[in-house]
Amino acid sequence: MTHRIAVIPGDGIGKEVMPEGLRALEAAAERFGIDLALEPFDFASCDYYLAHGQMLPDDWFERLKDHDAIFYGAVGWPETVPDHVSLWGSLLQFRRGFDQYVNLRPCRLLPGVKSPLAGRAPGDIDFYVVRENTEGEYSSVGGRMFEGTEREVVIQETVMTRTGVDRVLAYAYELAASRPRKTLTSATKSNGIAITMPWWDERVKAVGERYPEVSVQAFHIDILAANFVMHPDWFDVVVASNLFGDILSDLGPACTGTIGVAPSANINPDGAFPSLFEPVHGSAPDIAGQGIANPIGQIWSAAMMLEHLGHGEAGAAIVYAFEAVLAEGDPAVLTPDVGGHGTTETLGRAIAERI
Amino acid sequence: MTHRIAVIPGDGIGKEVMPEGLRALEAAAERFGIDLALEPFDFASCDYYLAHGQMLPDDWFERLKDHDAIFYGAVGWPETVPDHVSLWGSLLQFRRGFDQYVNLRPCRLLPGVKSPLAGRAPGDIDFYVVRENTEGEYSSVGGRMFEGTEREVVIQETVMTRTGVDRVLAYAYELAASRPRKTLTSATKSNGIAITMPWWDERVKAVGERYPEVSVQAFHIDILAANFVMHPDWFDVVVASNLFGDILSDLGPACTGTIGVAPSANINPDGAFPSLFEPVHGSAPDIAGQGIANPIGQIWSAAMMLEHLGHGEAGAAIVYAFEAVLAEGDPAVLTPDVGGHGTTETLGRAIAERI
Ligand SMILES: CC(C)[C@H](C(=O)O)[C@@H](O)C(=O)O
Numbered sequence: 197m198t199h200r201i202a203v204i205p206g207d208g209i210g211k212e213v214m215p216e217g218l219r220a221l222e223a224a225a226e227r228f229g230i231d232l233a234l235e236p237f238d239f240a241s242c243d244y245y246l247a248h249g250q251m252l253p254d255d256w257f258e259r260l261k262d263h264d265a266i267f268y269g270a271v272g273w274p275e276t277v278p279d280h281v282s283l284w285g286s287l288l289q290f291r292r293g294f295d296q297y298v299n300l301r302p303c304r305l306l307p308g309v310k311s312p313l314a315g316r317a318p319g320d321i322d323f324y325v326v327r328e329n330t331e332g333e334y335s336s337v338g339g340r341m342f343e344g345t346e347r348e349v350v351i352q353e354t355v356m357t358r359t360g361v362d363r364v365l366a367y368a369y370e371l372a373a374s375r376p377r378k379t380l381t382s383a384t385k386s387n388g389i390a391i392t393m394p395w396w397d398e399r400v401k402a403v404g405e406r407y408p409e410v411s412v413q414a415f416h417i418d419i420l421a422a423n424f425v426m427h428p429d430w431f432d433v434v435v436a437s438n439l440f441g442d443i444l445s446d447l448g449p450a451c452t453g454t455i456g457v458a459p460s461a462n463i464n465p466d467g468a469f470p471s472l473f474e475p476v477h478g479s480a481p482d483i484a485g486q487g488i489a490n491p492i493g494q495i496w497s498a499a500m501m502l503e504h505l506g507h508g509e510a511g512a513a514i515v516y517a518f519e520a521v522l523a524e525g526d527p528a529v530l531t532p533d534v535g536g537h538g539t540t541e542t543l544g545r546a547i548a549e550r551i
Numbered sequence: 552m553t554h555r556i557a558v559i560p561g562d563g564i565g566k567e568v569m570p571e572g573l574r575a576l577e578a579a580a581e582r583f584g585i586d587l588a589l590e591p592f593d594f595a596s597c598d599y600y601l602a603h604g605q606m607l608p609d610d611w612f613e614r615l616k617d618h619d620a621i622f623y624g625a626v627g628w629p630e631t632v633p634d635h636v637s638l639w640g641s642l643l644q645f646r647r648g649f650d651q652y653v654n655l656r657p658c659r660l661l662p663g664v665k666s667p668l669a670g671r672a673p674g675d676i677d678f679y680v681v682r683e684n685t686e687g688e689y690s691s692v693g694g695r696m697f698e699g700t701e702r703e704v705v706i707q708e709t710v711m712t713r714t715g716v717d718r719v720l721a722y723a724y725e726l727a728a729s730r731p732r733k734t735l736t737s738a739t740k741s742n743g744i745a746i747t748m749p750w751w752d753e754r755v756k757a758v759g760e761r762y763p764e765v766s767v768q769a770f771h772i773d774i775l776a777a778n779f780v781m782h783p784d785w786f787d788v789v790v791a792s793n794l795f796g797d798i799l800s801d802l803g804p805a806c807t808g809t810i811g812v813a814p815s816a817n818i819n820p821d822g823a824f825p826s827l828f829e830p831v832h833g834s835a836p837d838i839a840g841q842g843i844a845n846p847i848g849q850i851w852s853a854a855m856m857l858e859h860l861g862h863g864e865a866g867a868a869i870v871y872a873f874e875a876v877l878a879e880g881d882p883a884v885l886t887p888d889v890g891g892h893g894t895t896e897t898l899g900r901a902i903a904e905r906i
């Protein structure tokens with residue numbers, strides 16, 4: 197059986213880390229005898245936008261929907277295309293169009309990576325952020341009124357549905373139930389965001405009735421963010437709305453030393469549509485073109501993709517490989533963000549060889 | 552001239568730290584010959600709610616509006632009153648009713664306090680969060696539809712006005728212009744929250760034209776939160792919407808070791824209404840009743856209040872006093888969150904004596 201994978205490098209460092217993601221993917225495929233058909237696409241990038249006036253071709257849905265997965269780099273180049281145009285025209289289309297309603301993001305302090313938090317060692321930080329990925333604060337409903345005048349008012353609606361919230365909560369409870377600590381943390385802000393968030397709390401309770409074995413605790417997002425820094429060891433599975441999940445899944449990896457290594461899976465759990473795998477980091481215009489971006493976020497995303505496709509062992513081999521290379525700590529191999537003076541390619545090659 | 556100050560302890564540890572806040576305030580007033588009339592109020596607390604069925608008396612506005620300032624503890628007791636009821640019924644009423652449109656929150660790593668961030672010393676972290684305090688994501692517009700059914704939809708609107716945003720931006724620019732580094736950071740999320748936030752970015756640019764001496768940089772809130780942990784030394788003045796400011800002003804203090812010391816000023820810069828001074832921390836039901844809450848957030852808020860009332864020297868004396876007590880580091884005096892085994896009162900008394 198061949199897995200058809202759409203490969204979309206995107207912009208900036210997306211184009212630099214993607215080759216290393218593919219190198220790792222192909223090494224694992226070879227070792228474990230997995231048959232992959234990798235199809236590259238140039239759309240969903242700002243270059244494509246500049247040439248075509250839109251981020252995606254009109255038939256993007258048709259062209260991608262029968263793939264088994266999408267392997268994405270990073271998108272955004274604000275110098276030429278405003279971020280809300282590039283992102284809403286690409287990544288956010290995929291997440292909604294393919295109903296990838298779970299965004300799963302592991303936060304783990306890896307061997308050989310220095311946490312900015314004092315006294316934290318590998319094993320101390322090891323949790324998942326489960327982020328709602330299709331609705332909530334990322335809505336396209338709203339607009340401007342009295343534009344350009346002193347009376348100007350701008351409104352944007354947060355839209356939550358029972359369907360949308362319950363299913364991601366169920367996913368998070370299932371994940372928590374499958375882990376030894378069986379602990380779920382819900383990100384709320386029901387004291388301030390007083391319409392949607394008290395309702396979110398109610399749904400957390402209601403869905404939780406089906407999972408009596410999971411102990412659940414809610415924190416307001418402000419103190420939760422603070423606790424990521426003060427007590428990262430408290431967390432096991434954290435479930436959050438689209439916006440809160442976005443914030444927590446950058447903050448969590450920052451606490452583990454670098455967001456350069458963090459992966460994410462945009463999952464359609466029903467399997468009706470392809471899921472999408474991408475690093476948490478963006479296109480990073482500030483370091484793009486220098487060949488120094490850490491490819492591990494992309495490589496770890498490849499591991500999550502293989503696991504999703506039913507090749508757990510191959511995924512684990514990739515994780516094992518980059519952990520080993522990090523633990524060795526050869527500065528000639530490692531990228532600057534993890535204390536080395538190597539390049540995207542030296543690190544990517546070292547990991548692929550290890551696989 | 553007598554300053555009339557409304558004193559509202561509120562709930563939980565609010566009732567424990569308030570006496571120490573007053574002790575410091577009175578010590579400073581005595582030393583600098585400041586005439587204070589302190590009037591205690593029992594409303595804006597959950598006890599009041601349980602007795603009266605509402606958080607505030609009907610005439611709260613009349614009773615408070617002629618005070619020169621409000622000195623507040625903390626509010627919230629979710630065991631008996633849901634947070635959105637207690638907070639929207641008290642603190643959020645004050646902020647809006649008295650048009651306290653700036654929420655100013657210093658983040659500073661203090662001598663003697665251990666940062667959870669590795670290798671950071673006093674001086675490395677020293678910035679302000681300027682938070683919009685009356686509108687934005689904290690709106691009361693929205694509701695539920697198809698309630699209790701599978702089709703349930705819940706909507707909450709974020710409402711931003713040009714008046715509301717421009718004035719807080721101007722405050723932030725002024726503050727940045729007055730500081731040596733003259734650097735303003737804007738918290739945005741224009742790639743995801745694609746209606747209000749691109750407009751926020753436009754207003755940051757437009758208002759900035761009046762402050763050519765200030766250099767301004769925008770970060771999306773996800774990576775900004777990450778950078779608070781990775782590069783807290785980058786920041787000087789950070790301006791943010793109501794929700795983003797809420798998150799950043801808990802996260803910032805967490806990076807400086809404890810949110811127990813962080814103060815905040817809810818300011819009506821026009822002076823038409825009283826401004827409100829309160830610690831950043833909440834009522835902390837988990838440690839309430841033990842007498843171990845750190846009173847410095849309350850005491851530092853007293854210092855900000857004195858400065859606001861035109862007594863900068865007296866405010867500085869309070870800050871100097873708690874810095875000195877922290878630097879001494881006597882564990883019998885300090886509360887547990889800063890490494891001691893003292894109480895709210897031992898720490899409060901030591902500071903008052905020093906003043
Ligand atoms: C208690 C809550 C409503 C409040 C807020 O979110 O504004 C608090 O967290 C704060 O920061 O003052």
Ligand SMILES: CC(C)[C@H](C(=O)O)[C@@H](O)C(=O)O
Nearest residue numbers: 283287442476478742743773
């Ligand atoms: C680029 C942006 C729209 C996106 C998001 O906010 O979802 C990114 O930050 C992420 O976390 O995947």
